[in-house]
Amino acid sequence: MTTTRRSLLQASLALPAAAMLPRAAGAAAPFNVGFVYVAPIGDAGWTFQHELGRKALVAALGDSVKTSFVENVPEEGADAERVIRKLATDGNGLIFTTSFGFMEPTLKVAKQFPKVKFEHCTGYKRAANLATYSARFYEGRYLTGLIAGRMTKSNVIGYVAAFPIPEVVQGINAVLLAARTVNPNVTIKVVFVSSWFDPGKERAAADTLISQGADVVMHHTDSSAVVQGAEEKGVWSFGYDSDMLRFGPKTNLTSVTMHWGDYYIERTKAAIAGTWKSGDVWGGLKTGMVKLGPLNAAVPDAVKAEVAAVQAKIEAGTLVPFAGPIKDQKGAMKVAAGKSLSDGEILGMDWFAEGVQGKLG
Amino acid sequence: MHETEILLAVVVATLRAATPLMIAGFGELIAERSGVLNLGVEGMMLMGASVGFIGTVATGSPILGFVAAMLAGAALALVFGVLTLSLMANQVATGLALTIFGVGFSALVGVGWIGTPLQGIATDIWPGLSKASPMVQQLMLLDPVVWLAILLPFIAQRFIYRTRAGLILRAVGESHDVAHALGYSVLRIRYLAVLFGGAMSGLAGAYLSLAYTPMWSDNMVAGRGWIALALVVFSTWKPLWLAIGSLLFGFVTIAQFQAEALGLDVSPHLLAMLPYLATIVVLVLISRDATRLKLNAPAALGRPFHATA
Structure with a gap:
């Protein structure tokens, strides 16, 4: 209905x-x-x-x-x-x-x-x-960071973000940390457009980042304007929420996509059976709530294999995106080697990792 | 070299960002010069954006798309005209209603077109451009609507201050009773001005959905209609000032992104305020001079006209 x-x-x-x-x-x-x-x-x-x-x-x-x-x-x-x-x-x-x-x-x-x-x-x-x-959208972001690190030539990733809130910051830091595992010279330039949805601004921000040398752009906003802008300028892009390949058939490498179906089925079954209980579920790659969309043919096979391997490790729990050592922008150690962030610390993330160029608040 | 490239990118991006404001603002300026305050710019822009997009996808021709958008904007303006001019409804209330209607109706019309990919309109309109230097090329590779927007203030300036029709338009806006006594049809002139304003809003909206970000999505104008309205007041109803205001607003928006991307140590919250802040500051500076404001403001703005004799 x-x-x-x-x-x-x-x-x-x-x-x-x-x-x-x-x-x-x-x-x-x-x-x-x-x-x-x-x-x-x-x-x-x-x-x-x-x-x-x-x-x-x-x-x-x-x-x-x-x-x-x-x-x-x-x-x-x-x-x-x-x-x-x-x-x-x-x-x-x-x-x-x-x-x-x-x-x-x-x-x-x-x-x-x-x-x-x-x-x-x-x-x-x-x-x-x-x-x-x-x-855990950041787990999907981590995989895109890996691809971005391999694909960039200028070592500059442009990131069009809506607002400086933890959910957005997690994604940016995850991309940077992943990219630096394969390419230590990567930096991220962040532009906040102060809106979840303003295609014009999102596009202008993407154009700006590209003019300043970014050859990979991604976004944490709700329209496909960034992906379209990248296609026009001929630089790589990543989509968000849904598969956005059709907005950038040549340059959109993949998208971080969200899938709620399995959860809705499981919870509805439980409600029908009378076994439903209140709680908090924070899914991710493992539960299939977050997935990578189809990869563009431009992604080399070696990188595809690398992404698959890292994804398997994240699902198995042997690789944690926010594992130390992680320094913040000022060079202060945020996560010591051998430690990793707790869920609470991730949910309240209010600092950028070293290598991110941008300012919060 | 790197600096000049960034500078060039700023110039191009500023022009593109200012174009919808300039076109919609110019249409509203003409309507207000005739004494009609139409707050429905945002709604008319949205109608132009959705109808222009659908027209282009359906016919394959962006020109037909732009024409359809202008007709759609004018159609909405016609509704406004019938209500406020013929039936003498309150202009402010009707204009607000027009915006609310435009937001909803454009979404309804465009519902099957969300996510349809569209090629942006062609930009290589100058012959022999491939021989020019890359920098000249980048500057000249602006779409035709931007060039139109650059020309508009000069055309408008000439029309308003140097032609008979412009003089009549101003006369109607200053004092409809006098214009009426002189034998001019106040209603006809105001209808034309309002329809023209609607068509320009439609064009500006279609620029967003066809050239600036070739896509259709609900509410994609995202407040630019309101900015255009504010800029008309900011410009004290003068076309050249309107152009400067639009460029300033566009420039500060783009400069804000550039500053962030360059890594300047400024709060993003502060930067996000800048376009509005800069515009308000200039507005205050301009309106300090009360006599000048009075000289330019159409005296009959917002007042209904009823022919008594």
């Missing part, structure tokens, strides 16, 4: 209160799962990947689930809370809210509906019926 915010509102006016009655315990009744998306689905990007997850859930569980989603729900204002509450009163047994900004409204509604299970993506506030989940 596809529902836009508006039609959902209309439905709420038109439908009698029947939808609010407790579901009959009949075996034939499907289990209802609701999804809240922050952006329009489109056909690439963060929300699109969650939609793929929902579709995977439908494909796997068939008639035993009935899903509905509401797209383009703003994080600001009262809209999110209203939408989430509506999904809860509509008889959904499990509701996924898929953006950081939905944290407070999800928590509030979860308290009001103790029998409904909630899952919030990238948040950190939990309750007995509110779980959180996210992925």
